[in-house]
Amino acid sequence: MKLIAVDYTSATAKEDFVRSLHETGFGVLKNHPISKHLVSQIYTDWQTFFDSPEKHNYLYNKDKQDGYFPPTVSETAKGSTKKDIKEYFHYYPWGQCPDQHKALLAQYYQESNSLAAELLAWVEQCTPPKVASLYSQPLSSMIEQSDQTLLRVLHYPPLKGDEELGAIRAGAHEDINLLTILPSANEPGLQVKAKDGSWMDVPCDFGTLIVNIGDMLQEASGGYFPSTSHRVINPDGADKTKSRISLPLFLHPKPEVVLSERHTAGSYLHERLVELGVI
Numbered sequence: 001m002k003l004i005a006v007d008y009t010s011a012t013a014k015e016d017f018v019r020s021l022h023e024t025g026f027g028v029l030k031n032h033p034i035s036k037h038l039v040s041q042i043y044t045d046w047q048t049f050f051d052s053p054e055k056h057n058y059l060y061n062k063d064k065q066d067g068y069f070p071p072t073v074s075e076t077a078k079g080s081t082k083k084d085i086k087e088y089f090h091y092y093p094w095g096q097c098p099d100q101h102k103a104l105l106a107q108y109y110q111e112s113n114s115l116a117a118e119l120l121a122w123v124e125q126c127t128p129p130k131v132a133s134l135y136s137q138p139l140s141s142m143i144e145q146s147d148q149t150l151l152r153v154l155h156y157p158p159l160k161g162d163e164e165l166g167a168i169r170a171g172a173h174e175d176i177n178l179l180t181i182l183p184s185a186n187e188p189g190l191q192v193k194a195k196d197g198s199w200m201d202v203p204c205d206f207g208t209l210i211v212n213i214g215d216m217l218q219e220a221s222g223g224y225f226p227s228t229s230h231r232v233i234n235p236d237g238a239d240k241t242k243s244r245i246s247l248p249l250f251l252h253p254k255p256e257v258v259l260s261e262r263h264t265a266g267s268y269l270h271e272r273l274v275e276l277g278v279i
């Protein structure tokens, strides 16, 4: 398996990109419309947030899941016993956010949502009819007026050497939502699991965009689009002293959307958050 960046502006972008999602659960895009400048401004801006004790004034709400999740809460990947070495902030347009950081994030939320909606429409248009007949409603309508789409600002702090044995920045996991879109982080470390079980580095040239399938789209497509395991490994050498910031947007349907005979989006999300130990 190899992830090749698809040029968003090429004539065959849609088909090439959706083929990659079907075959690997991942797609990489270059020449996409998300501004690199905006992304790097957000990385710098949120480093200040995570460096400041103010962050504790924005502690997350358990019921709504907006706000700051400290390293002591973090997540424990399904099937793992170690907490991830990370802290993060969950931004929703209706949720808490410090005033001085809000404008850039709101802009990015809006721009990344438009692109995510377009990419979901690509997925829909390139779904074979037999698979599409499993969708309870068109994919694009699942996210219309959804207020569940989540922008996460993640901070992986420098490693100090006192981390729990075997803990890594983000343990192997699958995302819960429909599609995730993720600009390359400011440091490497993201890996995806190939079908043969080996771990592959995800291309991380600044300016590429990584897109992956989440469990909800796997569920809705009867497995045609696989939700692939990924993780973030710890850095070596000099990179240990560096923070890593990343900015995934998790595209979520409205809670009442039927994913399959077993699940609505709401019931599925709840089940998974309990597993992660965050509610």
Ligand SMILES: O=C(O)CCC(=O)C(=O)O
Pocket (backbone or CB within 6 Å): 152, 154, 170, 175, 182, 185, 190, 230, 231, 232, 246, 247, 248
């Ligand atoms: O930080 C990254 O590059 C990936 C983060 C991730 O996979 C997640 O938060 O679900």
Ligand SMILES: [Fe+2]
Pocket (backbone or CB within 6 Å): 173, 174, 175, 230
């Ligand atoms: Fe993830």
